[in-house]
Amino acid sequence: MIYQTNWIPSLKSSLGPRHFLLNSLVFHLARGAARAVFPQQRNPGRVMHNYDQERSELARQLNGVDWDAYTGLPGDLHDFIVVNDEIRWGALREARMILLQRLVSAVTEHVKPGQAVIEFGSGDGRNLLYLKRLFPDVRFVGLELSSASVDVSNQFARKFGIEAVRFVQANVCETLPDSLTENSVGLIFSSFALEQMPRIFKGALANMLSLEPHAIALFEPIPELWGDGLRARVARVRARAIDRLRHLPAVLQDLLGHDSRYRVVKMERSGIAINPHTEMCEVLVVRCNGT
Numbered sequence: 001m002i003y004q005t006n007w008i009p010s011l012k013s014s015l016g017p018r019h020f021l022l023n024s025l026v027f028h029l030a031r032g033a034a035r036a037v038f039p040q041q042r043n044p045g046r047v048m049h050n051y052d053q054e055r056s057e058l059a060r061q062l063n064g065v066d067w068d069a070y071t072g073l074p075g076d077l078h079d080f081i082v083v084n085d086e087i088r089w090g091a092l093r094e095a096r097m098i099l100l101q102r103l104v105s106a107v108t109e110h111v112k113p114g115q116a117v118i119e120f121g122s123g124d125g126r127n128l129l130y131l132k133r134l135f136p137d138v139r140f141v142g143l144e145l146s147s148a149s150v151d152v153s154n155q156f157a158r159k160f161g162i163e164a165v166r167f168v169q170a171n172v173c174e175t176l177p178d179s180l181t182e183n184s185v186g187l188i189f190s191s192f193a194l195e196q197m198p199r200i201f202k203g204a205l206a207n208m209l210s211l212e213p214h215a216i217a218l219f220e221p222i223p224e225l226w227g228d229g230l231r232a233r234v235a236r237v238r239a240r241a242i243d244r245l246r247h248l249p250a251v252l253q254d255l256l257g258h259d260s261r262y263r264v265v266k267m268e269r270s271g272i273a274i275n276p277h278t279e280m281c282e283v284l285v286v287r288c289n290g291t
Contacts, residue, residue: 003089005079007275017087017276018230020080024277025234032241042243044145044171047196051146055124059152067160071130072096073274082279085271087231095274099191099219100130102270102282110215110286111186113137118185118211120172120204121145121193125153129162141182142167173203176210185213192278194220195245202251209259216262218283222248225269225281235277244278252283263288 003014008027014020058065068075077092111117115138119128122142132140144150144167153167170177172193188208194201208216223239223246226232239246249267256262266284273279 021230021234028238028241048145052148055148055152071126080276082273082276087276092274098272106217115184115186116182118188120190128165132162132165140165143170143172173200176207185211187215188213189217191219198245214287216285219280221278222281224249238277
């Protein structure tokens, strides 16, 4: 069977998972070599520009996007995914819905009615609007670098009739805006956002701790946790080649070494990935006194 994959530009047709991974390895090794000659580092300006363009295009498609496609991805999108630690051909929505279930579980476990949930890097708002429908008595705030992303999040909130989710433009690695005055924060989380901040994410983690939440949940691709198989090795080559997140476990432990209020209770692979190159890992940090 021939698979039409979109995960790497040089391979439009694949014979299967191993063929896909081997071609991915060649592609990202070449990409890394090119970047060694012409270095490009990910920075807030580049990330904001890319997201502004992407979200402006999404805003133009607003009227044609229904709730399921917005929150869970369109059902007709198929490519290689990872589910139960196995790479296979499937609907991207399948892996996306598992992530949403993990977010729901985090809110259920750590947030009480009336408390706030803050997402660092809220993107186009789909995570928070999905959660708000399920938890109407919880306050939700999204912090997002891209102004176009904040705009489209508010547009989707109006489209789907979801009120009282606040989206704020902010660089979460720098001083947080004075308008962010949330008290009684139950949960702060990030979902594939810290990976866009490879050298400055320590500032985001420090800001999370400064807001004194009951818990912090990170749903991020963490190369140090991926193991040693072919898929993991390819993914690590890609992370270096395109300047993605690395060293999160060490940086987090260093921060917590200076803050005895919190401890890591989970840091593990999930065996889940929408894109096989970016397996999600889960990190859970909780306040020691549990209040």
